[in-house]
Amino acid sequence: MDEAAQPVQPDGEQGKYVYCIIRSESPHSFGAVGIGRRNDQVYTVHYKEFAAVVSNCPLIVFDPTRENALAHEHVNELVMKDFTVLPMSFGTVFRTENDIREFLKGTYEALSDVLGKMEGKIEFGLKVNWDKDAVIRELEHDDEEIRRLKEEIFSSTSSSSYFSRMQLGRVVESALQARADSYVSEIYESLRDAAIASRSNKPIGDKMILNAAFLVAREKTRAFDEQISDIARKYENKLSFLYTGPWPPYNFVNIRLKLERAER
Amino acid sequence: MAVERAPGGTSLIDVLDRILDKGIVIDAWVRISLVGIDLITVEARIVIASIDTYLKYAEAVGITGTISRPAVSSGEGSGSMGSSTPVASRGTVP
Numbered sequence: 001m002d003e004a005a006q007p008v009q010p011d012g013e014q015g016k017y018v019y020c021i022i023r024s025e026s027p028h029s030f031g032a033v034g035i036g037r038r039n040d041q042v043y044t045v046h047y048k049e050f051a052a053v054v055s056n057c058p059l060i061v062f063d064p065t066r067e068n069a070l071a072h073e074h075v076n077e078l079v080m081k082d083f084t085v086l087p088m089s090f091g092t093v094f095r096t097e098n099d100i101r102e103f104l105k106g107t108y109e110a111l112s113d114v115l116g117k118m119e120g121k122i123e124f125g126l127k128v129n130w131d132k133d134a135v136i137r138e139l140e141h142d143d144e145e146i147r148r149l150k151e152e153i154f155s156s157t158s159s160s161s162y163f164s165r166m167q168l169g170r171v172v173e174s175a176l177q178a179r180a181d182s183y184v185s186e187i188y189e190s191l192r193d194a195a196i197a198s199r200s201n202k203p204i205g206d207k208m209i210l211n212a213a214f215l216v217a218r219e220k221t222r223a224f225d226e227q228i229s230d231i232a233r234k235y236e237n238k239l240s241f242l243y244t245g246p247w248p249p250y251n252f253v254n255i256r257l258k259l260e261r262a263e264r
Numbered sequence: 265m266a267v268e269r270a271p272g273g274t275s276l277i278d279v280l281d282r283i284l285d286k287g288i289v290i291d292a293w294v295r296i297s298l299v300g301i302d303l304i305t306v307e308a309r310i311v312i313a314s315i316d317t318y319l320k321y322a323e324a325v326g327i328t329g330t331i332s333r334p335a336v337s338s339g340e341g342s343g344s345m346g347s348s349t350p351v352a353s354r355g356t357v358p
Contacts, residue, residue, distance in 0.1 A: 021288065061296055064284060066276055073279045077272055087287035091295055103310045110312050117317050124269070125278055188322045197319045201281070215319070225269060232267040241267045244275065250282035256313040259294045 015059035015093045016045070016100060019075040020248060022083040023115055024051045030078050035062065035071040042075055045097045047104035050111055053079050054100065062091045076248045084119050086111065086255075087248035107257070114253055120218050121196060123252065124245035126228065127203075128187065128210035130238065132176070139175050146171055180209040183239065188212075190231050194224040199251045209239075213251035221246070 017035050019042070027044050034040030034055025044051035053075065062068050072090050079085050094100050104111065140146050149168040153161045187210060188198065197215040204211060216224045232241045273279060290310070 064280060069276065069279050069283060070273055072283055073273050087283070089285060089287045089289040090283040092288075092290050093295070106309050107312055110315050114315065114317055117319065125272075192321055195321060198322045199318050200322065204277075212322075228267055228269075243267050243269045244278055245269060245272055247272045247282060248287065250286040252318045253287055254314070254316040254318075255288045256315075257288065257290045257294065257310050258313040259308050260311045261308050 013059040013095075015057055015095050016054045016097060017057040017062070018088050018092045018094060018100065019053045019055075019072060020079055020085040020087045021104070021111055021115070022051050022053060022079060022085055023049055023119075024083065025049050027051075028053075030075065033071070033075055033078065035068055035075070037067070042078075045100045045104075047101045048108065050104050050108070050115075052100050052104060053085075054094075054097075057093060059093065059095065062093070064090050077246075080122065080246065080248055084115065084121070085248045086115055086118065086253055087250050103257075107255070110255060114255060118249050118253065121215050121249060121252075122218055122221070122246040123249045124214045124216055124224060124243065125247060126187075126191075126210065126212050126214065126244075127208055127242040128183070129207040129240045129242070130180070130183070130209055132207060134238075135176060135179060136172060139172060139179070143171075143175055146175065183235070184210050187231055191224070191227050194220050194227045197252060201251070213247075215249055215252045 022044070024044060025046065025048075027046070028051070029044075030042040030053065032039040032041050034042050034057065036057050038057075040055040040057065042053060042055045045054055055075075069090060076085060076087050094103065140150060146168065149164050149171060152164045153168065156164070191198070191214060195214040195216050199213045201211045201213065203209060214224070228241065228243050232239075232243075235241075291313075294310075
């Protein structure tokens, strides 16, 4: 090993950062890619048939900086190549391996159930943007009512145009909504056969009409890719597609944990 | 034009959108106390507060009702802020 790879040992207490849970009874190592820039080894802590994928880390609350967030995601992606993962949300640190085993023990049934449901499945992300101005121009061309209102506004010189403008705004808005809805449902419809489940998140910004995640069986990845390419071709020049993945099934698993005083 | 699939880690927004509040989530204050508490000695343990898996495919009709679309005319409020992420359950911070 070269010197740069030597972990720096800062003062202070050490903990275990947890990236995800997998099903595995034998120990695994995923390389010196742990969070926190210290080249910590990523390895597994086991309870029965489950394992937490962890690395040593300082016992601190991690900030979701770019570097930390990408380190968390990178480990998940590495592990995902060979395992079905239940991803931990960012920043989960335990003190000791024993605490992690206690955690796996306490959540055993839930993990078993959810891992079973996610077995062999991965997530893909799809964001779809449109050129809203182009769509509005198109609507002005196609929609009779919009055309008529525009003519009214142009031809009238006085007060009546105020009402027409308001109405035009409303009509255009609902026509846009209808068009976005129809694009979105066509997209969902064409991906239905290749995906198991879908979730729609809130679109970001005013050009986005769809911000969705799809759960896909690993062996259907290629079919899903092809479906995405097909719709992208179909809507070329109208919509732009941002297609990402594979991701751990973040959008399809939500297990919330709390701390409880143990009763003895 | 074929669409290229970008690997997960290429967009920070996409990463943050997932890792901060999805998957297996330990509420923020627990996250902080974990750093300070040895689970064994304090006899505290981690239990499940809720489990959700989402295994449904979108219904073709009406799916977009759940997402908000920006209002076209700035004069009319979009009212889109109500349906954000379910962080509300963090309201249990003592």
